[in-house]
Amino acid sequence: MQQYLRRRAIASLVTLGALAFSPLGHAQTTAPIQAVASFSILGDLVRQVGGDRVQVDVLVGPGADAHVFQPSPSHAKQVAQAQVVFANGLGFEGWMQRLLKTAGYRGQPVLVSQGIKPLQTEEDDHDHKAGKHGHHDHGELDPHAWQAVPNVITYVANIAKGLCAADAAGCEGYRKNAAAYTTQLQTLDTEIKAAWAAIPAGQRKLITSHDAFGYYAKTYGVKFLAPQGVSTDSEASAKGVAQLVRQIKKEQIKALFVESISDPRLIEQIGRETGVKPAGELFSDSLSDTSGPAGTYMAMMRVNTMAMTQAIKGQ
Structure with a gap:
């Protein structure tokens, strides 16, 4: 019996050794x-x-x-x-x-x-x-x-x-x-489309700090206006900002957002001139840290979509 147990123990060690050097190990x-x-x-x-x-x-x-x-x-x-x-x-x-x-x-x-x-x-x-x-x-x-x-x-x-x-x-x-x-992303895409489907196309208008949401606009049928160009390094002109202020008043746009990476002062100025209070922060070119609301790509897209749709609905 003891010999049998010893043989079993040796065999187990050999197997473990082989595993350690196998591709899996x-x-x-x-x-x-x-x-x-x-x-x-x-x-x-x-x-x-x-x-x-x-x-x-x-x-x-x-x-x-x-x-x-x-x-x-x-x-x-x-x-x-x-x-x-x-x-x-x-x-x-x-x-x-x-x-x-x-x-x-x-x-x-x-x-x-x-x-x-x-x-x-x-x-x-x-x-x-x-x-x-x-x-x-x-x-x-x-x-x-x-x-x-x-x-x-x-x-x-x-x-x-x-x-x-x-x-x-x-x-x-x-x-x-x-x-x-990819399966998770396909579900996310369907969720975002459903969130916007509840809002009439004519009301899907927002203002953001810089022009970072062109692809979102095209894919989900939303209209974005921005005082800066596609880079935060571009300058917003006084003429451009004045035109944007007129457009906000004329079209009665209610959703005004600062981006997490941008200086908020320009959006705050536009808010004062139009009487539209900034509705919060969007994440455009950067995630938040892991303790924040947008620590992953999927969380960022969900939190942005919820913020935008709620602001348009006046919530």
Whole structure:
């Protein structure tokens, strides 16, 4: 009996040893893939697809503004150590090429917006071209494609592809994570459409700090007006603001919002001149920190949609 038990114990140890050196054991003990994402919203998307296998560093963190970001030596160090770098593209990160060069990064960043038809800033869907003056550091493209959920489904497919290229062994897992998250995004898209369906098309009008919601406007049938252009770095002209004030009064627009990354003074001035009290804060180019209301992309889209629809309804 004792010999039998000893043999069983030895066999168990051999099995455990084999497991420790098997591909499964190896997958559990390997260091995580080092990924860098350019800004907080993209960082969340990479985490959703990468799961525990990927360590994600974000260059422009929650509450910070990627339009005016200045990379530091510590950012260059993060990029130098990365196995894969993710960027939005469409001119959003004007500083990215300089940073890659400084860091000595040899690969090409994964542009998650690849395959999306960008909106042109020249083609004005929301009648507020006259309100936009000053330079646009994005050129003719609107980079804020993540504001439409169908575009983020494309982002997720591009992220999975980028992670598979950097880590073939984890590819099956990335594809599974991407498929599960895509299902959640499809549900989110349906929710947002349902929230706006309850509001007559003629009443779907809002004012925001800068022109970050063009894709949201086009996808969900909402009209946005903004004193600044597609970059928070652009200047709002006195003439443009005066025209916006007249339009707000004429069209009786009730929903006025400050963005989390913007100086609130301009919106507060417009509020005083129109008698419309700002309805709160929207998250455009950045998540809140994890303790805030918009700690993930899906939370951000839900909280923005609820704030906008409630403000229009006068709640």
